[in-house]
Amino acid sequence: MKDTSQHPTLPPPDELWKAIQGQLQVKLTRSIYETWIKNTVGSKFDRQSLVVQVPTSFTAEWLGTRLRPLILQAIKTIAPSVIDVSFQVGQVRHISTITGPNKTGPMPLFRQHLPNPRYDFESFVVGESNRLAYSSARNVVTNKETTFNPLLICSGPGLGKTHLLQAIAKSCSDLKVDYLYVTAEQFTNEFISAIKTKTTSAFREKYRNVDVFLIDDIQFIAGKEKTREGFFHTFNELHTGDKKIVIASDTIPNRMHGIDDRLRSRFSWGLVANITPPDFDTRLAILKRRAKKQHWTIGSDALTVIADQVEGSIRDLEGALNRVISTSRALELPPDMKLVIESLESLMPKLSASVITKEAIFRCVCNSLNVAEKDILGGSRQREFVRARHLSMYLLKNDAGMPVTNIGRIMGDRNHSTVLHGIKNVSQGLTHDISLQNDLNQIRKNLTHV
Numbered sequence: 001m002k003d004t005s006q007h008p009t010l011p012p013p014d015e016l017w018k019a020i021q022g023q024l025q026v027k028l029t030r031s032i033y034e035t036w037i038k039n040t041v042g043s044k045f046d047r048q049s050l051v052v053q054v055p056t057s058f059t060a061e062w063l064g065t066r067l068r069p070l071i072l073q074a075i076k077t078i079a080p081s082v083i084d085v086s087f088q089v090g091q092v093r094h095i096s097t098i099t100g101p102n103k104t105g106p107m108p109l110f111r112q113h114l115p116n117p118r119y120d121f122e123s124f125v126v127g128e129s130n131r132l133a134y135s136s137a138r139n140v141v142t143n144k145e146t147t148f149n150p151l152l153i154c155s156g157p158g159l160g161k162t163h164l165l166q167a168i169a170k171s172c173s174d175l176k177v178d179y180l181y182v183t184a185e186q187f188t189n190e191f192i193s194a195i196k197t198k199t200t201s202a203f204r205e206k207y208r209n210v211d212v213f214l215i216d217d218i219q220f221i222a223g224k225e226k227t228r229e230g231f232f233h234t235f236n237e238l239h240t241g242d243k244k245i246v247i248a249s250d251t252i253p254n255r256m257h258g259i260d261d262r263l264r265s266r267f268s269w270g271l272v273a274n275i276t277p278p279d280f281d282t283r284l285a286i287l288k289r290r291a292k293k294q295h296w297t298i299g300s301d302a303l304t305v306i307a308d309q310v311e312g313s314i315r316d317l318e319g320a321l322n323r324v325i326s327t328s329r330a331l332e333l334p335p336d337m338k339l340v341i342e343s344l345e346s347l348m349p350k351l352s353a354s355v356i357t358k359e360a361i362f363r364c365v366c367n368s369l370n371v372a373e374k375d376i377l378g379g380s381r382q383r384e385f386v387r388a389r390h391l392s393m394y395l396l397k398n399d400a401g402m403p404v405t406n407i408g409r410i411m412g413d414r415n416h417s418t419v420l421h422g423i424k425n426v427s428q429g430l431t432h433d434i435s436l437q438n439d440l441n442q443i444r445k446n447l448t449h450v
């Protein structure tokens with residue numbers, strides 16, 4: 001076991017825990033992660049033990065009995081000196097409900113949280129996948145003429161809905177517009193407690209008096225009849241009062257189960273902006289922006305590997321970057337390609353299958369077929385070069401698991417269909433061309449020995 005006590009610069013506990021959360025997120029089901037891990041914060045780290053702050057004693061007990069071994073295992077891969085983890089009940093300061101700075105009201109339950117400064121429009125990287133959601137979100141505050149209301153931002157998890165809602169909250173706060181950000185879960189809790197304590201008029205007062213109402217994770221109210229009713233009335237009052245409503249949801253209205261048609265039709269009065277998973281360039285830009293913001297020095301080839309390997313959620317993308325940085329700090333090693341591959345290998349099935357790098361493929365193809373890399377990447381139609389080119393595409397796809405668009409990009413900016421054609425050519429050739437089979441076998445043999 002490595003002794004990190006020799007290393008004076010340990011990562012801060014919250015950063016370390018975030019990296020561990022990133023790992024756990026991939027190992028656990030979404031519901032377990034969100035219920036037990038998401039709302040926790042690393043609060044103390046002294047080389048040998050890590051203290052995690054959790055919201056309730058029930059969570060502390062559950063994590064301590066059920067998940068401790070898995071959590072310790074995750075911690076060990078990042079900070080090998082840690083031998084113990086404990087869970088402490090405390091106020092977990094997380095992004096939660098925000099209210100406008102001037103609001104004072106009778107419902108103190110979720111007050112006085114400021115927008116998370118990390119989530120603003122400036123730090124939001126815009127690409128094809130999120131352009132409509134981004135520009136519509138910007139318009140909510142700046143463009144008084146917008147005709148759409150509500151704005152419904154829909155996407156799978158980790159693609160930026162909360163970020164955009166919080167960014168709207170922040171610009172409201174900057175422009176002194178009265179706003180309210182609430183998760184549907186908090187709305188539900190408040191609503192139920194208002195019924196219990198007979199304070200529904202205070203509840204109504206609080207909600208209908210804002211200019212911009214932001215509600216996150218609306219899918220939470222699905223199936224909760226009473227809350228839906230409460231939300232329906234709140235929505236109507238705000239809408240009739242010409243107040244802006246922005247809703248984030250993990251499904252599009254047509255697919256929302258447990259939401260009645262009345263509400264669904266209200267949602268369709270406005271604009272539905274879908275966010276889809278980002279393409280490679282957006283992923284890379286997000287990683288670069290994040291590394292720069294955190295003042296992390298990490299080479300762009302290392303970032304390219306992360307962007308290439310981690311598709312889908314931006315939360316996973318950030319988790320992977322956090323993990324690389326924390327590992328690099330804990331082990332005092334530079335965050336280069338080697339460390340990226342080592343620290344992400346166990347996490348990313350795609351990576352473990354692709355310890356075979358593009359460099360290794362090019363090198364082996366060149367050696368076996370006696371061509372130069374520039375011939376593979378260039379445009380010559382000479383037969384042996386075309387063959388080497390197609391074999392490289394085939395290996396990058398099948399042995400390195402690289403997406404076709406990325407293959408095109410690294411192989412001299414060739415388009416998608418050219419790459420597909422090359423791969424198909426090899427697959428078909430392999431059914432009858434013995435010398436092609438021999439070449440491929442030879443290259444693969446070399447590849448496993450690099």
Ligand code: ADP
Pocket residue numbers: 119123124125126130155156157158159160161162163164286314315318
């Ligand atoms: P969701 O609410 O859709 O589950 P979040 O808004 O919580 O997702 O985003 C997950 C993480 O990814 C956050 O840290 C957020 O800042 C980051 N993120 C999402 N989209 C972008 C983007 N376009 N540019 C920069 N960071 C982003």
Ligand code: MG
Pocket residue numbers: 161162163216217
């Ligand atoms: Mg969210």
